[in-house]
Amino acid sequence: MATPATETRRASKSNGRSGDTGPHVLLVPYPAQGHMLPLLDLGALLAARGLAVTVAVTSGNAPLVEPLAAAFPSSVAILALPFPEDTPLLPAGILAGENTKDLPCHLFRPFMASLAALRPPLLAWCRAPQQQGGHRRRVTAVVSDFFTGWTQPLAAELGVPHVTFSPSCALHLAMSHALWRHMPSRRLPDEPVTFPDIPGGPTFPWRHLSWMFRQHVAGDAVSEAIRQFFLWNLESEYFVTNTFAALEAAYVERPLADLATKRVFAVGPLSDVAATSTSATGDRGGRHAVAAASVSTWLDTFPSGSVVYVSFGSQHALSPPQAATVADALAASSAAFVWAARPGTSIPDGFEAATASRGMVIRGWAPQVEILRHRAVGWFLTHCGWNSVLEAAAAGVAMLTWPMAADQFTDARMLEEAGVAVPVAEGADAVPDARKMASAIAAAVGTKDGESVRARAVALGVKAAAAVGEGGSSRRDLDELVQMLREVVV
Template sequence: MQISSSVLCSEFSHLPVAMPSSMYAAPQASASNGVGNGDGMPHVLVVPYPAQGHMLPLLDLAALLSARGLALTVAVTAGNVRLLAPFLAACPSVATVVLPFPSSPFLPAGCGENTKDLPADLFRPFMASLAALSAPLLSWCKSQSRGVTAIVSDLFTGWTLPLAEELGVPHVAFSCANVHYLATTHSLWRRMPTRRRLDDADGTVTFSEVPGSPSFPWRSLPWMFRVHVPGDEVSETIRRIFLWNIESSCFVANSFAALEAAYVERPLPDLMAKRVFAVGALSDAVRNCDERGGKPAVAPAKVAAWLDGFDDGAVVYVCFGSQQALSPSQAACVAGALALSSVAFVWAVRSGTVVPEGFEAAATAASRGMVIRGWAPQVEILRHRAVGWFLTHCGWNSVLEATAAGVAMLTWPMGADQFINASVLAEAGVAVPVAEGADTAPDAGKMASVMAAAVAKEGESVRKRAVELGRNAAAAVAEGGTSHNDLEGLVRVLSDVD
């Protein structure tokens, strides 16, 4: 499938840019460092998707590429510039191009320029609307004295593929998730399997072309696919974005060979006539860009001092990510399970989650639990010797942080790629399921039994595998490791400029 940028612009002509053409034709480059950072060097344009879980790993990759001498420019809309400040402070040679946020008939005015500022029902129209950035970004690329020589783009910004074709440069699709997700999600968008009946929530979809022929219930497939409506403008735009990715020169995944060897080492359908570089865990490879979440609600030293009072592996860390607020019944279930299991715990509670009254006071009085309201120093918590288990929604960034720390997981996938992520962890033998589904409120007693068994002797074998996988993760990003070597291979691809 070859689609020119002229076709792209016509297809998204219904998504006008929210500034006069005389203004958006000349997006602003950063004044401090200069676009391209010198003549004669490869100049890579990096296009992140404005969601925290997507931006952070791609910026980690950008930091690693910059450290290897590539000139980079990161494309960002005005409302996301401040989020780049820690990254740019650590990587001052990286330039930015600031684009006006596009207006769209699908979005209310002033709705926000990052998914953290949006309600869930706007995520899909937001993704589709960003495709209108193609025209001003192409205009900027053509205006540069040092031309762009490659584009590295998030899977959710696959509309950059025709732009790369127009420029005659390689396009690299970046997955902030794993290779398993990369294969299955593109298989979905290419094959478009459907439910036989509208009420067939339990029907399964089998991926016979993927190693191991994995099957997932319909309800566990990525929700963005499940709500696709043929002929609907937003739905068809999103599908086209994913199909464009398949035409990329190569792919990059934030994963590592020891975690999902079956998917990394074998050719995969549609994608693997092209190379996939598994370069993760990126957060473990980058140590100079760690100002990620602002000021923590509790100082890392205070948490560490509290954890020091417990034996190795005795504490369960509980966190469901930055965008998943538990319902009152779910929060009550988690609180009940923690109380009934008698395990020591640290619970990072997202804004909007209501902890049952009296629970925190009782846990504090018993010196058995700590509740953190707001951003928690998650990496430091996971790397403390006392933390042996992580009750998680299976967001991939959290999974990799736990994996790198050698911590076993209690899994409760809720949506997006999380069911696939939980499957990868189960295959690796480093996780125990406790629940699944965004609307599920599991039985507190049953969850307590799983927690208690995990922390006790029954969970030792899983913990040992998690510790070993943590060693493999560290080895992967070290010099000569699989991820390190794949990163060097990616650099060679991006440096191969005529």
């Protein structure tokens, strides 16, 4: 049986407003780690600037969000809604945690479509009298992840602005909008798809487009629901992206030719500017300080820029052949490394002993931000998930790219064009040649060409820091966004 929505809040101290007159932003994240954390960072920043914020999640996600909210300003509330019962799109009993981390990949799309059933109870909550911080306060704006576009008609029913948040780069946001509007036909894997509405008219092979789009089937209920979410996003008043202008100015300033009037706020890297920031893995309570110190002490023994950090994120598990390839490449490269191996990764027997003098394998959680920011780390072998990309860019670390899915191909191409990355593989099922990967790693850490890439990465890190600093582009965009959200209060 469904349980009523519950709300937790600390007494508001920061905004000094009373009654129903102050701005109150409803934040609706998509329940996936790479989506939730940056939007929560944005929520913390809005609250720190005096806006009341309510984060709406399902009951199963509340335990994940509440510990993160401990460091939030006091004007942040958590609203827990029961997950829709008896959804016809998902097998019974599959949603133990109501989060993509608990789902097999083939259920991601129906899971996304099922979340739209939260709209009626969320609308009812918004319309009901709510005692918030001792005062009645209505929702004055809705900010939601671009996978939860069903919140746009909710905002319209409330008569308040809707803001679409992209946890991906601005280029991927523009590509998504173009794809769902124009619906290019299915093609062979290497056939090109051109985006004439995007600055520069970029072209990508069909296989590099998001699987979310490539799996679309006309007339299928899940497919049509997802398309509608993205079409609704296009009706938003504003877009917010977790990026910074120096990295992708063209796509921020004019993301789509015929939507040039839509304001895009580039406020990233959010993990650098938000007070609650720590690692990409979501541990933000300092519980792993000892582990971070241990890794740092080990890294202290290596020269600056000589260590390769290896991580493929929390969502994708390397197959045994892929793990063996990475191990063989690291062993043959002679480079020092830290490998953060996802649980279940099959590390070949004898590998750790053979590379103990120059290598460290971490199973499970790793202090990614601290590792990337250590002076000894110069390169990052990565799947190109956007949060990881931003953390490396902010740290001034060059990248060896192995994009596997979603927006990662777009991210990898952007990094290569910026001159801060070298491709080593692509595809979720690819098993690269270990010798070629070893050569790429060795060249990265031991040649002048590698030094040039690193120098550009260091320069990009300086630009990222400037963007979030006083007077920087991301700081200005954030302040302008806050001002606009204040102005909508009547």
